[in-house]
Amino acid sequence: MMVKCLNSRTDQYEALLELRNTPRQDPGLSPTQMMFGRETRSMLPLVQKKSPRKQKRDARKDCIKKSYDRSARIKLKLENSHPVYFRHKPDKPWRKGVVTESNDRNCIVTSTDSVQYKRNSEHIRPTSIPVQIRDKSPERTTVQEQPADTHVKDLIRGIPYQNRHAWNRRLHQLQDPGAK
Incomplete structure (x- = not known):
């Protein structure tokens, strides 16, 4: 190849660059791709196609995302005085309440007995049923x-x-x- 470059009076380093960027038949990768994990710049414009390794990685990412999306929920945006059901204790039934304060993950919920609880958004379900809160404080x-x-x-x-x-x-x- 060097003799050919001398006879045609072309740059031998450009020829080596193109040779190293040419994919081999067996692995489907060029020597520079095998060494550096990517293609290097060359004088020839190439159509970008995904390598088999990148295709496998993308397929794995899609599989993980699909699995995650099965159990993922939309983040709750609750406002004050919004009626909700909340979990009081793990083994007990859900109770009715009203959101008193709300931030990104936690809410302060006032139950029907006018007791306030701090709950994670995982333990709160919005509802359209209106909730009436009893005032249990004694008259002063x-x-x-x-x-x-x-x-x-x-x-x-x-x-x-x-x-x-x-x-x-x-x-x-x-x-x-x-x-x-």
């Missing part, structure tokens, strides 16, 4: 609203048993300032 009364004949002992009856002895002691101190 101020001192001015209490009747004048209410005695302090009547107020103590509503206090848990563990705290009553402290209230009784304080009551006796109020009634008898000399007692300690």
Whole structure:
């Protein structure tokens, strides 16, 4: 080949470049493709075709994507006051609720019992059924609203048993300032 280049007065390095870019019959790859894993630039324009290795890689990627897409879900975009079903505990049935706050993955859901839960979007399903939330908080009364004949002992009856002895002691101190 070198003699041929000398006789035709062409560049021998261009000839070597083209020789190395020419695909072999058995593997279907050129020596530069086998060595570098890609084609090098040459003087001849070539039609780009996928190598068998790249075709296998692309087929494998398509297979993995197809398998992933079978179980993938669309990301939820929930707004405040949107009715949802959410999972309270793994073995328990789903409960109704309303979204109170929402970010990318987590939501704060208020159940029908007016209890707030922080749940991942995986444990939330939107619904079109309206949800009514019960307010379970007790009514609050101020001192001015209490009747004048209410005695302090009547107020103590509503206090848990563990705290009553402290209230009784304080009551006796109020009634008898000399007692300690």
